[in-house]
Amino acid sequence: MTSQPLPAQLPQTDLTRHRRLREQGSLERAELDAILDAGFVCHLGVVVEGRPLVVPTVYGRDERQLFVHGSVASRSLAGGTPVCVTVTHVDGLVLARSVFEHGVNYRSAVIHGEARKVTDPEEKLEGLRRLTEHATPGQWSYARRPSRKELAATTLLALSLEEASVKIRTGAPDDGDGPDAELGLWAGTLPLTAVWGAPVADPLLAPDVPVPGHIARREGTRHG
Numbered sequence: 001m002t003s004q005p006l007p008a009q010l011p012q013t014d015l016t017r018h019r020r021l022r023e024q025g026s027l028e029r030a031e032l033d034a035i036l037d038a039g040f041v042c043h044l045g046v047v048v049e050g051r052p053l054v055v056p057t058v059y060g061r062d063e064r065q066l067f068v069h070g071s072v073a074s075r076s077l078a079g080g081t082p083v084c085v086t087v088t089h090v091d092g093l094v095l096a097r098s099v100f101e102h103g104v105n106y107r108s109a110v111i112h113g114e115a116r117k118v119t120d121p122e123e124k125l126e127g128l129r130r131l132t133e134h135a136t137p138g139q140w141s142y143a144r145r146p147s148r149k150e151l152a153a154t155t156l157l158a159l160s161l162e163e164a165s166v167k168i169r170t171g172a173p174d175d176g177d178g179p180d181a182e183l184g185l186w187a188g189t190l191p192l193t194a195v196w197g198a199p200v201a202d203p204l205l206a207p208d209v210p211v212p213g214h215i216a217r218r219e220g221t222r223h224g
């Protein structure tokens with residue numbers, strides 16, 4: 001597989017071209033990377049036995065591909081079929097004067113492609129490392145790594161980040177300069193922020209086991 005970086009501009013294909021709310025679209029790959037790096041849960045959409053199935057799942061990534069994993073029994077992880085993955089961050093509610101203009105401030109990404117089942121043992125381990133580190137940096141070298149049996153029970157899919165799209169909405173409601181401004185109603189945004197809480201020790205943990213620094217440090221920091 002080539003190690004060439006993907007183009008700085010996202011492609012405009014039949015699948016990725018924004019048709020509605022185009023002003024919210026961005027073609028900057030850096031925006032895609034930032035959205036992916038700000039989260040660790042995606043929604044994986046796949047057609048299973050002729051029906052759409054969308055499952056929330058954890059992801060990781062490298063410069064060129066997104067990784068998702070799960071049980072070898074998982075129907076959504078069959079691989080070799082077209083999939084669509086979304087990542088969404090909600091930054092707040094947009095409360096307009098009219099219900100019609102209500103909305104959400106958000107950053108979202110949609111990735112289209114064919115998911116590839118990773119079978120090479122080294123590549124699989126590296127993908128799982130990326131996935132683990134993406135959600136909890138520092139955890140791959142702290143926790144026990146997967147055994148051969150656990151690896152055999154795990155499917156890892158890789159999805160190219162080539163064909164992807166981004167939409168971002170920020171700012172105030174859109175009806176501040178229209179006729180509804182005369183209504184005298186309050187309008188504005190209600191920001192939403194997710195913050196990591198204090199680590200809660202497993203009740204079965206021996207009392208002398210300290211919280212590792214890479215976990216303790218996240219308390220009070222913003223997620224997303």
Ligand SMILES: Cc1cc2nc3c(=O)[nH]c(=O)nc-3n(C[C@H](O)[C@H](O)[C@H](O)COP(=O)(O)OP(=O)(O)OC[C@H]3O[C@@H](n4cnc5c(N)ncnc54)[C@H](O)[C@@H]3O)c2cc1C
Nearest residue numbers: 015016017018019020021088104106108109110165166167
């Ligand atoms: C939290 C949240 C709430 C939303 N609520 C609403 C709502 O209530 N009503 C509403 O109309 N829209 C809402 N949107 C916007 C919605 O995601 C779509 O962008 C919009 O509805 C246009 O859909 P469409 O099927 O016409 O897309 P099209 O423009 O036909 O989609 C074409 C291509 O554009 C890309 N694309 C579309 N939407 C997105 C996206 N959000 N992020 C990245 N790429 C995208 C995809 O690659 C897609 O294949 C919301 C978005 C978010 C993140």
